[in-house]
Amino acid sequence: MHAITQHSFGGPEVLELTDVDRPQPLPSEVLVRVRAAGVNPVDAMVRSGAFPLLGEPPFVLGWDISGVVEEVVPGVTRFDVGDEVYGMAFFPRPGNAYAEYVAVPSRQLARKPRALDHAHAAALPLAGLTAWQSVVDAGEVQAGQRVLIHGGGGGVGHLAVQIAKARGAHVIATASGAKYDFVRGLGADEVIDYRTVDFTDAVTDADLVLDTVGGDYGRRSLRALRPGGLLVTVVDRADTELRQAAIEAGRRFAGVTVEPDHVGLQDMAELVDTGKLRPYVEHTLPLTDAAKAHHLIESGRTRGKIVLTV
Incomplete structure (x- = not known):
């Protein structure tokens, strides 16, 4: 599968599109076909080395995802193949969201708000759960x-x-x-x-x-x-x-340090679907433009969120 990886700390130019192995979900996990991945300021801080949360490269950045369940490990009862879901994967450990597929514990996900497309849903988890x-x-x-x-x-x-x-x-x-x-x-x-x-x-x-x-x-x-x-x-x-x-x-x-929380995700989805909450996405870019997305988020002038589509 395609993913955005980096092999050294540095500016946005260290982000590159590479081929990596597709993850295999473990017990309690589902495999999600990612449709969009949110970009957050912490992503740029980790990339630069200013906040070495993930240790030394190489790694795949990102935590916010919205997508479709591709595979369900037996024993997981919350989702079926084909369900649209969103969430924040594994934060503060590697979430690997800048990729075509992500394996995620089912209880770190919730059903995507019906009122949002994948790009807007991917803008919500980390920032929304923090709020x-x-x-x-x-x-x-x-x-x-x-x-x-x-x-x-x-x-x-x-x-x-x-x-x-x-x-x-x-x-x-x-x-x-x-x-x-x-x-x-x-x-x-x-x-x-x-x-x-x-x-x-x-x-x-x-x-x-x-x-x-x-x-x-x-x-x-x-x-x-x-x-x-x-x-x-x-x-x-x-x-x-x-x-x-x-x-x-x-x-x-x-x-407050944000934590994965499917209950919070469900509550926010209800607010979205009743018209009381709407993430604002100023920039939507393809996954291949991850470096440009990082330039934008480091400018400090963005309203709302930046999202990568996959």
């Missing part, structure tokens, strides 16, 4: 709460805005002025242009802040929270000093 596990699982956001989401136009942020809104929250998002209309269109009640407005002047009583940006945003966000409010970060999750600062300020802290 879901932050807003719903860690944040337990309830109707009427005030939620501030940093990076509301990004891959995780644009989904978090919609998930929080679907739960009845008053949603405030930071974004550049160029993304103002986009983020308002997602359902945000307020959008703060971080280039011209200090969000700590505009927000002081949030029940939850979700930080997808990092840097000094986490520490500054403590001032935007009400006493007892929760700071959720998907960037500085291991920052013990930030955790301590939150405690000393009378706020709570949660660092």
Whole structure:
């Protein structure tokens, strides 16, 4: 089968189309014919060596997939051959998503949302589960709460805005002025242009802040929270000093590392199919253009997601 592999760390040019053996599914797994693979910032960080999550090359990047079940190992009861599925394979271990076929544990997959094609479904798992596990699982956001989401136009942020809104929250998002209309269109009640407005002047009583940006945003966000409010970060999750600062300020802290979760995938699919959640895909490219996709995601200017079609 064809797959995008790399044999050294480096720029996007290290990604190359190669022929590799088709995987053989093990007990508890299904073989999926991949129709689309999502591209995430972590993919580029792993490729470059900045975040050597997979060890030394060679390896196949990617975790987000949407496709069709090709083979079911006896004993697996969740899917049949021909079912359309989507999910996040094996994260943080090798998911091998930039390929024509992937073998995946059945409980890391869910049925693809009916309302989405494969390209849009592949945009959802990693970023969507990150948002879901932050807003719903860690944040337990309830109707009427005030939620501030940093990076509301990004891959995780644009989904978090919609998930929080679907739960009845008053949603405030930071974004550049160029993304103002986009983020308002997602359902945000307020959008703060971080280039011209200090969000700590505009927000002081949030029940939850979700930080997808990092840097000094986490520490500054403590001032935007009400006493007892929760700071959720998907960037500085291991920052013990930030955790301590939150405690000393009378706020709570949660660092979230995304995990495979078929229940979360099923819940998001229901939101999609009821019209409350829609992943935005700015660029759809063929698998052979994986290097171009990485150039785009490293630009930092993408709205929503980038997807490779297979």
